[in-house]
Amino acid sequence: MKSLEELRKxxxxxxxxxxxRNSEGKPKIIIGMGTCGIAAGAREILQAVLQELEKRNLxxxxxQTGCIGMCEQEPLLDVELPGKExxxxxxxxxxxxxxxxxxxxxxxxxxxxxxxxxxxxGGI
Amino acid sequence: xxxxxxxxxxxAQNSIAASASLISISIDExxxxxxxxxxxxxxxxxxxxxxxxxxTDPFYTSRKTREVGLGLALFSQAARRSGGELKVNSxxxxxxxVTATFRYSHIDRPPLxxxxxxxxxxIVLNPEIDIVYHHQYKAxxxxxxxxxxxxxLGGVAVNHRAVVxxxxxxxxxxxxxxxxxx
Numbered sequence: 001m002k003s004l005e006e007l008r009k010x011x012x013x014x015x016x017x018x019x020x021r022n023s024e025g026k027p028k029i030i031i032g033m034g035t036c037g038i039a040a041g042a043r044e045i046l047q048a049v050l051q052e053l054e055k056r057n058l059x060x061x062x063x064q065t066g067c068i069g070m071c072e073q074e075p076l077l078d079v080e081l082p083g084k085e086x087x088x089x090x091x092x093x094x095x096x097x098x099x100x101x102x103x104x105x106x107x108x109x110x111x112x113x114x115x116x117x118x119x120x121x122g123g124i
Numbered sequence: 125x126x127x128x129x130x131x132x133x134x135x136a137q138n139s140i141a142a143s144a145s146l147i148s149i150s151i152d153e154x155x156x157x158x159x160x161x162x163x164x165x166x167x168x169x170x171x172x173x174x175x176x177x178x179x180t181d182p183f184y185t186s187r188k189t190r191e192v193g194l195g196l197a198l199f200s201q202a203a204r205r206s207g208g209e210l211k212v213n214s215x216x217x218x219x220x221x222v223t224a225t226f227r228y229s230h231i232d233r234p235p236l237x238x239x240x241x242x243x244x245x246x247i248v249l250n251p252e253i254d255i256v257y258h259h260q261y262k263a264x265x266x267x268x269x270x271x272x273x274x275x276x277l278g279g280v281a282v283n284h285r286a287v288v289x290x291x292x293x294x295x296x297x298x299x300x301x302x303x304x305x306x
Contacts, residue, residue, distance in 0.1 A: 002297055007287075015280060039134075043242065050288055
């Protein structure tokens, strides 16, 4: 059974790890969590993202946005690498998540066949 | 929406949009009296009285970007279709409470679905917001309060992937235990 005792041990380990790491310049993954996104499967996309980040031990910020008016393209997932354009992927399936994370987040190459929009840094 | 847990995730988004710092989700499964009650409350900005009777109208929304707002309309419809109803109480500046009831055994009642996925999603994507979860099934209870968890974590982020992994186990095990033996 998962216990708070276990959480305390985890905290001690993580504090050491965090002290040693530079925290700036992390990649960001943004998931559309409007009613349209949720109805289209955003929660399952997020779970696939979390699983992939855990599996590959990747330090990525995961955050959310509301409905941005592209409801017919949901679920939407955006990737923003430090200093790069923000890329929006549409009609994402849990299977696409691994590809987006490996090719884009890890290797820095946009997955062109899934990308539907790009925004300059600081856009929206 | 296929699952009530997706409606809960969606309604909680309204709380987030209303700048809530605390969202409380309570589920009471009481098959003995054939009743399922879901309450989602927050300490957000609240809804003005003149808008309260419009909010389950799909063609009413407080957003300026478009003219439909489906979340509460869909949740209300799911409750009514299952022999229940949806009520919204709100005080401007204090917060909002959404209560949905369902006839537990009604054939059209959607399943609760992946509640752990909903909770995990809310916590991970909104680490600055506190979530209090209380789930009763018959005589058993599972509860989670991110304020307690964050206190244990000190300076470690609640959405650190190692913590997310712990949370995932904690929630899935807690919910399994709730339904244990059935």
